[in-house]
Amino acid sequence: MKKRVFSGIRPTGRIHLGNYLGAVQNYVAMQDEFECIYCVVDIHALTTLEDTHLLKENVREMITDLLAAGLDPEKCALFVQSHVPEVTELFTLLGMVTPLSWLLRVPTFKEKVKQQPQNVNYGLVGYPVLMTADIVLYKAEVVPVGEDQLPHLELAREIVRRFNDHFGETFPEPKARMTTFPMVVGLDGREKMSKSLNNHIELAATPEETMKKVMGAVTDPARMRRADPGHPEVCNIYKLQQNFNPQVIDEIAEGCRSASRGCVECKKQLGASINEFLAPIRVRRIEIAKDQAYIDRVMKEGAEKARALARVTITEVKQRMGL
Ligand code: ADP
Ligand code: NA
Numbered sequence: 001m002k003k004r005v006f007s008g009i010r011p012t013g014r015i016h017l018g019n020y021l022g023a024v025q026n027y028v029a030m031q032d033e034f035e036c037i038y039c040v041v042d043i044h045a046l047t048t049l050e051d052t053h054l055l056k057e058n059v060r061e062m063i064t065d066l067l068a069a070g071l072d073p074e075k076c077a078l079f080v081q082s083h084v085p086e087v088t089e090l091f092t093l094l095g096m097v098t099p100l101s102w103l104l105r106v107p108t109f110k111e112k113v114k115q116q117p118q119n120v121n122y123g124l125v126g127y128p129v130l131m132t133a134d135i136v137l138y139k140a141e142v143v144p145v146g147e148d149q150l151p152h153l154e155l156a157r158e159i160v161r162r163f164n165d166h167f168g169e170t171f172p173e174p175k176a177r178m179t180t181f182p183m184v185v186g187l188d189g190r191e192k193m194s195k196s197l198n199n200h201i202e203l204a205a206t207p208e209e210t211m212k213k214v215m216g217a218v219t220d221p222a223r224m225r226r227a228d229p230g231h232p233e234v235c236n237i238y239k240l241q242q243n244f245n246p247q248v249i250d251e252i253a254e255g256c257r258s259a260s261r262g263c264v265e266c267k268k269q270l271g272a273s274i275n276e277f278l279a280p281i282r283v284r285r286i287e288i289a290k291d292q293a294y295i296d297r298v299m300k301e302g303a304e305k306a307r308a309l310a311r312v313t314i315t316e317v318k319q320r321m322g323l
Pocket of ligand 2 (some may be wrong): 194195196
């Protein structure tokens with residue numbers, strides 16, 4: 001039997017190259033080996049109340065991109081968190097076995113308290129409990145995570161252990177499956193491509209938009225003139241070339257170091273390769289977006305699949321807890 005995987009995807013709107021290479025392509029690859037449950041976690045997005053008027057649209061954009069990227073509703077359950085209300089019931093019940101002290105020492109929580117002490121709500125401190133409910137509602141055994149999310153998963157495992165100790169073996173302890181793709185760098189020279197830094201390329205961007213963004217990117221700051229020798233190791237365009245043109249990466253490095261090749265030429269090559277890479281995804285995306293009824297159907301059928309599993313778990317949990 002295939003192991004069950006759960007991943008929660010935050011509805012940040014359109015997927016960018018960082019999300020795709022770092023996470024989504026892995027979701028696509030896992031569809032065959034595992035039973036995959038992929039959930040766009042809209043309730044989690046409410047821990048900050050900004051832009052809630054965009055939430056529905058962002059969820060749709062995310063689902064559209066995920067389908068275009070290759071998630072197949074025949075192979076996985078793809079749905080929206082709030083469409084399976086059982087998750088909030090389990091959240092409440094798991095809250096009863098979660099010591100507050102565990103939640104107060106979560107690093108990301110402590111960071112938020114420092115950053116925005118005026119906006120620390122009950123939902124924010126309970127975030128890891130809701131995340132645990134997301135995973136165990138489907139009795140998932142495997143969770144793909146980045147390094148930054150390991151503390152949350154460890155907490156989920158502790159909550160599971162505590163529940164199982166109290167009420168009998170109910171949930172499997174979810175195991176982390178570490179994401180191995182190196183960080184995709186930003187077009188502004190920063191370490192991380194990120195939507196919030198606006199140094200990203202969306203999967204859905206047009207080829208022209210993509211080329212324009214790449215041509216405007218920051219390269220080796222020490223290379224002021226075309227004739228100056230460049231330093232590929234400090235250049236984000238070079239790092240992106242490693243992602244998109246690995247087969248000619250030595251020539252690219254050599255051309256840069258010897259100044260036989262300029263940054264403009266290098267960027268044109270990168271832009272063209274990114275466009276080539278994204279072309280099939282974009283074609284699919286345009287097709288999918290034309291059929292909004294299909295997207296509704298995917299979300300509805302995904303939620304039905306998920307709810308069938310969720311109801312079984314909730315019934316068992318309530319019975320074990322004496323309800
Ligand atoms: P988070 O900020 O919580 O990591 P994001 O919405 O930024 O979530 O990204 C969603 C997923 O995409 C995460 O798994 C994250 O690790 C991955 N991701 C985001 N940006 C990058 C990037 N620049 N390089 C590699 N992976 C990325
Ligand atoms: Na981000």
